[in-house]
Amino acid sequence: xxxxxxxxxAKAFPVKIEDMSFWLNAGLATVAVAILWWLxxxxxxxxxxxxxxxxxxxxxTVIGLNTVFGFAGQITLGPALVFAVGAYTTAILSVHxxxxxxxxxxxGVVVAGIVGAIIAAPALRVGGFYLAMVTALAAQAIPTWxxxxxxxxxxxxxxxxxxxxxxxxxxxxxxxYRLSIVVLALCGLVASNIAxxxxxxxxxxxxxxxxxxxxxxxxxxxxxxVSFVLSALIGGLAGGVYAGTEGVVGATQFSFDxxxxxxxxxxxxxxxxxxxxxxxxxxxxLVPYYFLPMNWGPQSQAIYGGxxxxxxxxxxxxxxxxxxxxxxxLRIRLGNGETERREHARxxxxxxxGAMSVLCERARQLAPGEVVLEARDISHHYGGVAALNSxxxxxxxxxxxxxxxxxxxxxxxxxxxxxxxIGRGRGMIRCRGKEIQSWxxxxxxxxxxxxxxQRPVIFSNLGALDNIRTGLTERRPAVWSSVVRSPRHxxxxxxxxxRAQQIMRVLGLGDEEAASAALSSDLATHKxxxxxRALALDPIVLMLDxxxxxxxxxxxxxxxxxxxEVRNAGVGVxxxxxxxxxxxxxxxxxxALDRGRVIAAGAPDDVRGDxxxxxxxxxxxxxxx
Amino acid sequence: MSIFLQAIISGLAIGAVYAxxxxxxxxxxxxxxxxxxxxxQVVMVAIMVTWWLRQEQxxxxxxxxxxxxxxxILVSVAIEGICVSLIRIPRGEANPIDQMAxxxxxxxxxxxxxxxxxxxxxxxxxxSPFSPYLPARGYRLGGATVSPQQILMVATAGxxxxxxxxxxRRAPWGLRLHAMAEDIEAAAYRGVRIRQGRTIAFGxxxxxxxxxxxxxxxxxxxxxTVGFQFGLSGFVALAIGGFGTRSGPLLGAMLLGISEAxxxxxxxxxxxxxxxxxxLLLVLLVRPQGLASTPSVRRM
Numbered sequence: 001x002x003x004x005x006x007x008x009x010a011k012a013f014p015v016k017i018e019d020m021s022f023w024l025n026a027g028l029a030t031v032a033v034a035i036l037w038w039l040x041x042x043x044x045x046x047x048x049x050x051x052x053x054x055x056x057x058x059x060x061t062v063i064g065l066n067t068v069f070g071f072a073g074q075i076t077l078g079p080a081l082v083f084a085v086g087a088y089t090t091a092i093l094s095v096h097x098x099x100x101x102x103x104x105x106x107x108g109v110v111v112a113g114i115v116g117a118i119i120a121a122p123a124l125r126v127g128g129f130y131l132a133m134v135t136a137l138a139a140q141a142i143p144t145w146x147x148x149x150x151x152x153x154x155x156x157x158x159x160x161x162x163x164x165x166x167x168x169x170x171x172x173x174x175x176x177y178r179l180s181i182v183v184l185a186l187c188g189l190v191a192s193n194i195a196x197x198x199x200x201x202x203x204x205x206x207x208x209x210x211x212x213x214x215x216x217x218x219x220x221x222x223x224x225x226v227s228f229v230l231s232a233l234i235g236g237l238a239g240g241v242y243a244g245t246e247g248v249v250g251a252t253q254f255s256f257d258x259x260x261x262x263x264x265x266x267x268x269x270x271x272x273x274x275x276x277x278x279x280x281x282x283x284x285x286l287v288p289y290y291f292l293p294m295n296w297g298p299q300s301q302a303i304y305g306g307x308x309x310x311x312x313x314x315x316x317x318x319x320x321x322x323x324x325x326x327x328x329x330l331r332i333r334l335g336n337g338e339t340e341r342r343e344h345a346r347x348x349x350x351x352x353x354g355a356m357s358v359l360c361e362r363a364r365q366l367a368p369g370e371v372v373l374e375a376r377d378i379s380h381h382y383g384g385v386a387a388l389n390s391x392x393x394x395x396x397x398x399x400x401x402x403x404x405x406x407x408x409x410x411x412x413x414x415x416x417x418x419x420x421x422i423g424r425g426r427g428m429i430r431c432r433g434k435e436i437q438s439w440x441x442x443x444x445x446x447x448x449x450x451x452x453x454q455r456p457v458i459f460s461n462l463g464a465l466d467n468i469r470t471g472l473t474e475r476r477p478a479v480w481s482s483v484v485r486s487p488r489h490x491x492x493x494x495x496x497x498x499r500a501q502q503i504m505r506v507l508g509l510g511d512e513e514a515a516s517a518a519l520s521s522d523l524a525t526h527k528x529x530x531x532x533r534a535l536a537l538d539p540i541v542l543m544l545d546x547x548x549x550x551x552x553x554x555x556x557x558x559x560x561x562x563x564x565e566v567r568n569a570g571v572g573v574x575x576x577x578x579x580x581x582x583x584x585x586x587x588x589x590x591x592a593l594d595r596g597r598v599i600a601a602g603a604p605d606d607v608r609g610d611x612x613x614x615x616x617x618x619x620x621x622x623x624x625x
Numbered sequence: 626m627s628i629f630l631q632a633i634i635s636g637l638a639i640g641a642v643y644a645x646x647x648x649x650x651x652x653x654x655x656x657x658x659x660x661x662x663x664x665x666q667v668v669m670v671a672i673m674v675t676w677w678l679r680q681e682q683x684x685x686x687x688x689x690x691x692x693x694x695x696x697x698i699l700v701s702v703a704i705e706g707i708c709v710s711l712i713r714i715p716r717g718e719a720n721p722i723d724q725m726a727x728x729x730x731x732x733x734x735x736x737x738x739x740x741x742x743x744x745x746x747x748x749x750x751x752x753s754p755f756s757p758y759l760p761a762r763g764y765r766l767g768g769a770t771v772s773p774q775q776i777l778m779v780a781t782a783g784x785x786x787x788x789x790x791x792x793x794r795r796a797p798w799g800l801r802l803h804a805m806a807e808d809i810e811a812a813a814y815r816g817v818r819i820r821q822g823r824t825i826a827f828g829x830x831x832x833x834x835x836x837x838x839x840x841x842x843x844x845x846x847x848x849x850t851v852g853f854q855f856g857l858s859g860f861v862a863l864a865i866g867g868f869g870t871r872s873g874p875l876l877g878a879m880l881l882g883i884s885e886a887x888x889x890x891x892x893x894x895x896x897x898x899x900x901x902x903x904x905l906l907l908v909l910l911v912r913p914q915g916l917a918s919t920p921s922v923r924r925m
Contacts, residue, residue, distance in 0.1 A: 075730060122909040130909060132730070133860050137902045140857070144898050267731055298742035298750070305738030312731050313711050316724075 022196065025274065029188065036181050040174045049177050053245055055281055056180040057238045060187040062266050062277035064234030067191055070272035071200060072227035073207035074124070077136040079262045081119070082232040084142045084254040085112040086239025091159040091249040092152060101164055105240035112236020113229050120228040124221060131228075139259055146251035158250025161243050176245040183241050184278075187234050190483050192274055194230070197482035197489060198496065201470050203227055205459045207272075211421065212457040216471040217445035217537060226479050264308050270320025272461075279320055355506045356565035359499075362448055362538050363570035366397035372572040373431050373449065373541045378417050380425035387413045388425065389596040395541055395572040400563060402587035402604070403576045406617055409593040411576045412454060415543050418574075419451045420444045432540070446473055450539035454546050456523075456530035464509065464529055468500040471536030503532050507562065524555045531562060542566055543574040548582050560586050580608065592616070627768030632890035633883060634766070638775035638844070640882025641782035645837030646859025647866065647874035648789060649830040655806040655869045656826040658722055659729045663704050663737035665856030666744075667831055669849060671697045671838025673744055676755050676847035686758060694835035700740070701831025705824050708732035722809065737852065744849035757843035774843050781840045785833055786875050798825055806869060861901045865908045867915020876917045880904075 036056075040049050065079045089108035093099050123134040146153040153159065164171040164179065171179065194200050202223050205213045210220045243249050269280025315321060357364065366372060373395040380388040388410045395401055403411045416422045418429060420441035429437040436444055450471075459467050477489040507528050527547060534542055544563070548556045556579070563586050567573050577583055583590060583604060590607040592600040594616040600607045607613055649664045671693045678689035712728045714721045763772040793799040804812040805822050813819050845851055858881065866877025881904060888900045908916065 073727075075727065119906075122906050125909065130864065133857070133864065134902075134905060134909075137857060137861070137898065137905065141898050141902060144895065148895060263731075263734075298745040302739050302742035302746065305735040305742065308735030308738070309708055309732045312728050312735070313708075313713075316712065316714065316728050 025192070029185075033181065033185050037178060040177060046173055049173055053173075053177045053180045054242075056177075056184040057242050057245070058262060058265070059278050059281040060180075060184045060238040061235045062262050062269075062281055063184075063187045063191050064231035064238070065262060065266050066231075066271065066273075066277050067194065067203075067234065068227045068231040069266065070270075070276065071195065071203035071207075072224055073203075074224055074228065075132040076228070076231070077132045077139070077259050077263060079231070079235055080254050080259040081135055081139040081142065082112045082116050082235030083239035083242070083258075084139070085115050086236030087243040087249045087254075088142075088146075088153065088159075088239075089236075090240040090243040091154075091161045094161050094243070095154075095159045096152070101162060101244050105237070105244065108240035108243070109233055109236040112239065113233045116232025116235075117225065117229050120225060120232075124224045124228065136259070139254070142254050143251040154250060158248045158253075161247055161249060163247060164244045171245075180241060180245060183237060187237070188274070188278070190230075190234070193483050193485060194479070195274060198469070198472075198476060198492060199223075199226070199479050199482050201459075201462055201466050204272075204461045205470050208459045208461060209457045211441075212453065212459065213470075214421070214441035215419070215445055215451055215453075216533060217442050217473050218470070219440070219442045230479070261304070264304055267308060268311055268319060270315075270322075273320030273324075276320040354565075354568075356562075357569040359503060359506060359535060360538060360566070360569040360571055362540050363397065366540060366570050366572075368398040368570070370397045371395070372397050373418065373574075374429070375414075375418060376428045376430075378414065378425060378427035378429070380413060380417055380422060386596050388417065390427075391593070391596070391598055393418075393574075393591055393598075395574050397540070397572045398567060398570050399588045400567050400573040400575060400586055401589045401591060402583045403574060403591050403593065404578070404580075404583060404607070404613075405593035405599075408595070409616070410596040411593055412545055413596075414593070415451060415545055415574070415576060419449060419543060445537055448537065448540035449543070450534035450537045450541065451543040452527075452530040452534055452545055452547065454549070456526040458526050458529055464525075465497070465500050465504065467529055468503055468532045468536050469496040471533045472496040472499055473537055500532075500536065503535055507532050507535075508558070524551055524558075527551065527559070528562070535566070539571055541572045541574065543576075545576050546578070547575065548577055548579050556582060584608065628890045629887075630767055631769040632886040634769055634771055634775060635889075636883030636886030637879060638778050638882070639886065640862075640879040641778040642837060642841045642844075642855065642878075643858050643862040643882055644782045644875045644878035645785060645833055645840070646855050647863040647878050648785065649833040649837070650859060650863050651869065651874050652789070652830045652833060653826050654863075656802040657709075657805065657823050658726045658809070659709055659823075660726065660733070661704065661827070661830065662730060662733040662856065663708075663740055664701075664830060664834060665854075665859060666737045666740040666852040667697050667701050667704075667834035668838040668841070668855055669744060669852035670700055670740065671835045672755070672842045672845060672851065673748055673847055673849060675839050675842055676753065677748065680753070680756055680847075690839050693839055694832065697835030697838065698828050698831035701827045701834065702824055704733065704736050705827035708736045709823065709827075710820060737856070741849060741852055748847075748849055750849060752846045752848040755842040755845065755847050759843075778840055778844075781836060782875070782878075785836055789829070789833070790871065792829075798822070802826055858901060861905050863915075864905055865916060867918035870915055870917040873915050873917040877915070880916070 036052075039052070044052075061079050061083050064082070065076065068074050068076055086105075086108040089111045090101070090104040093104040093107060094101050119134055119138050120131060123131040162170075164176065194203075202213065202218045205216070205218070206220060206223055213220055213223070265280035265283075266277055267280070268283060269278065270276030311319070371394050375394070376392045378388050378391045378393075379386065391410070391414060393401070393403075393414070403414065405411050413422065417425055417427075420436075420439055420443070427437060428435060431444070431447055431449060434447070436447065439447075459470065462470070472492075472495070474495070475488065475492060477486065477492050482489045509525065509528060509532065531542075531544065531547065547559050547563070551559065560582065563573060563575065575583070575586060587604050590600075590602065590604045591598060592607050592610070592613045594612075599612045599616060600610040602610075646665055646668060649667070650661065653659055653661045653664070674693040674696050675689050678684040678692055679686060684692075709725075709729050709732065712725050712732065714724050714728070757774060759773040759777065761772060761774075763770040763775075793803055801812065801817045802822055802825065804815065804817055805819065805826075809819065812822075859878075862878035862881045863874055864877070865880055866873030866875070881901070884904055885897050885900050888894075888896055
């Protein structure tokens with residue numbers, strides 16, 4: 001291993017880079033909270049303390065927005081919606097029913113979460129910016145509703161809410177302020193815990209590729225909904241506390257402008273980063289009072305708009321991404337050329353014989369030759385074209401079946417049909433006794449049907465180790481479990497890390513890969529990473545789409561050894577490829593497709609020589625002497 | 626019965642406006658996958674410029690309209706030049722087109738804020754009446770009244786839709802935009818200049834918005850803040866009809882307009898936003914790809 005600056009630093013500070021940044025952030029956060037807590041005692045004026053209370057609550061709301069937009073990549077323009085729901089629920093319960101204010105806030109949080117789920121559920125099915133518009137519409141509905149129900153909502157004048165109290169003592173200005181700091185710290189902690197958990201990894205995977213996220217057994221729809229409900233709960237909490245600290249809740253406070261401010265603050269600070277929300281909202285505070293949300297005219301709004309444009313153009317990933325970008329370009333420089341070498345194809349280490357069986361627990365329980373995946377009469381049409389026409393295929397445990405055929409013959413379509421990525425076609429698919437043709441991709445992945453993609457999809461915002469960890473399915477923790485760091489969550493984190501490292505060792509990915517961002521690697525490493533992630537599912541069926549394409553001869557040899565190891569471990573393997581030699585060496589059975597139909601099936605040499613197959617590839621001319 | 630008929634008529638008329646906004650969105654989205662949040666503000670620009678030139682500066686109607694439409698096209702192309710074509714997505718990212726569309730969503734949002742507040746700064750935030758082009762006297766039709774203005778709006782929407790379809794099917798750049806809409810990578814490989822195509826798409830959207838603004842002026846007021854409402858309704862209309870479809874904008878817009886008018890006629894006009902929300906949620910639940918589209922690959 002070359003001795004360079006990075007090597008020295010890594011040896012001197014044996015703490016992993018991930019952990020180091022965690023402790024750094026935790027330290028910063030503790031210091032910040034301490035300073036904020038004691039601000040009133042440091043001679044800050046009461047008017048400023050009041051503004052800071054608002055700012056803290058807005059920052060908390062933006063943390064919620066960050067969870068859904070920054071982590072999971074879903075655009076929403078209605079943080080004002082859940083904030084308003086929390087505020088109004090709290091206010092209405094407190095004013096009209098006279099329930100305890102603390103209880104009202106809790107109920108406000110719950111109601112905000114429910115409203116969030118209801119509004120988001122249909123929009124999330126289709127994804128994209130439908131959610132943005134639905135939330136914008138719904139946020140607009142709040143002031144309208146308030147006008148239509150003046151008795152309930154107090155209309156423009158608003159509802160007057162009593163302040164918070166503990167026992168007999170009512171909260172005054174400083175107590176309200178400290179409460180809002182507590183809320184902010186709490187929301188920050190929740191967001192941070194999620195980010196550093198399996199759910200955080202799945203959310204970030206969602207941003208890169210919904211298809212690949214499905215392929216590792218995560219329901220995309222559910223992940224989006226969870227992220228949205230989380231943000232709704234956070235927004236509802238901020239809104240509820242706002243009702244108690246502000247004392248007045250009225251329709252004019254929740255206009256669409258409010259949504260814009262919150263959104264812009266997040267964009268400015270850095271979407272998806274942990275400090276982004278706080279930085280963004282803090283920047284707005286440092287600008288003179290003229291720019292504060294409550295009283296701003298067209299000039300300042302126009303400037304906001306301009307800032308949005310400029311920031312997004314200059315730093316599409318937000319201000320908080322600047323340190324990261326700087327550090328990664330610094331790292332490249334300290335690497336003394338190691339990165340440049342990485343751009344060339346590097347020889348992959350071959351796998352340790354027999355080590356694969358350790359990884360494939362489910363496959364060990366299969367009988368050799370048992371049919372693990374069976375498809376009958378699969379048909380699929382794209383428009384008027386029959387991509388697949390009554391294709392039947394069986395994948396057996398401990399055997400490799402190869403799928404060949406000219407371009408457009410339907411190979412990838414068949415793989416997509418087997419893994420669930422195409423909508424309803426016709427035919428029956430059975431896996432170990434269960435009929436799965438109507439199952440979604442993530443359910444099939446959980447059952448043990450793993451696949452890779454023709455062009456490897458790597459979650460670029462996760463490191464190599466984390467990429468593999470997303471695939472682990474055993475005893476996944478629930479969201480709340482990760483938030484509170486329950487034992488189940490901790491066990492999963494430890495287990496998934498160990499398992500992912502095991503997989504990396506077996507597949508010959510060294511420790512250097514673990515630290516670097518997955519994006520900087522080359523094609524061969526990406527392909528192996530894709531396979532590694534699929535193996536993390538503990539599959540009984542592994543489907544590889546052109547695993548050898550684009551690789552040099554020695555790398556193809558590595559892929560071959562991986563495939564035979566996986567086969568020996570008892571997994572049923574389906575391989576699509578064009579390389580005839582590769583297919584002959586690796587496969588036990590070959591199935592040839594042409595224009596959506598099976599034209600030959602059998603041992604590799606038989607299929608190779610089959611005249612129909614030759615004609616499909618080379619045309620009738622090949623038959624002439 | 627006359628309430629029903631009146632509702633249908635005013636629904637069609639307001640639907641015509643939504644259709645023009647929706648067609649503008651669609652023109653850009655189909656070819657570039659970018660959703661231009663500033664589209665409705667361009668409509669507002671057309672309204673304000675027409676009002677200002679005709680009523681404040683004393684211009685004749687025809688040159689004022691032409692100027693307004695010209696300025697709308699310019700504004701739209703400027704939006705493309707600043708807010709879309711300058712976006713750079715680092716190489717090697719997955720889904721570059723989607724990522725660009727995401728960033729464009731925020732930059733066009735910024736543009737819409739700038740344009741709206743710019744209009745407020747130029748013209749003041751007050752609302753002024755817009756003097757109509759045609760006499761207000763309407764025609765009786767089975768218990769309801771149809772005004773020449775309403776006929777003009779519906780006719781214009783229909784004419785624009787027809788012209789757009791013809792352009793897309795016959796004109797060279799129309800065909801290229803069509804290719805971009807089908808498969809942008811393939812179009813690029815075949816030599817279509819994507820950058821130019823985007824500018825043209827935005828230009829067409831600006832033209833449609835300009836016509837829309839000019840035609841809707843008399844029933845709206847000259848109000849710089851009117852953009853947001855139209856934008857939202859136009860989006861809902863397009864979502865109902867189906868993004869990227871041929872007849873989606875018109876179909877969805879008419880449906881939305883009539884629903885709103887029926888609720889306004891029989892219940893209360895203030896519930897408009899609930900009609901929008903309800904109809905949108907309904908369509909998303911039942912047929913998320915839009916009423917006018919054919920069922921396609923299920924997206925996860």
